[in-house]
Amino acid sequence: MQNIPPQVQAMLGQLESYQQQLQLVIQQKQKVQLELTEAKKALEEIEKVDDGATIYKTVGTLIVRTEKGKAVEELKEKVETLEVRLNALERQEKKLNEKLKELTAQIQSALRPTAG
Numbered sequence: 087m088q089n090i091p092p093q094v095q096a097m098l099g100q101l102e103s104y105q106q107q108l109q110l111v112i113q114q115k116q117k118v119q120l121e122l123t124e125a126k127k128a129l130e131e132i133e134k135v136d137d138g139a140t141i142y143k144t145v146g147t148l149i150v151r152t153e154k155g156k157a158v159e160e161l162k163e164k165v166e167t168l169e170v171r172l173n174a175l176e177r178q179e180k181k182l183n184e185k186l187k188e189l190t191a192q193i194q195s196a197l198r199p200t201a202g
Contacts, residue, residue, distance in 0.1 A: 122168040
């Protein structure tokens, strides 16, 4: 195996770090997407229920009764919060992908034999 210059080794280390960060962001994004889908589905279902109907929600390990209006408002806030978080994660994912692409190009350029 050929010797890799220290500068390229440092870039490879940074590349690995970016890849790990990207993997974390992707995992977080998937989790938020799942929560968002569940919250939207719950909101859709609760809006079908009559106004006077008894609604229950989970609070930690308990199930408590609540009013429909309050439950709808809480779900709408949750959806809004999750959408903001999802957008932030998507921006972060895009930036990391750009950094990875740029760094990969730099590494390839540094390892390409120079024509002489």
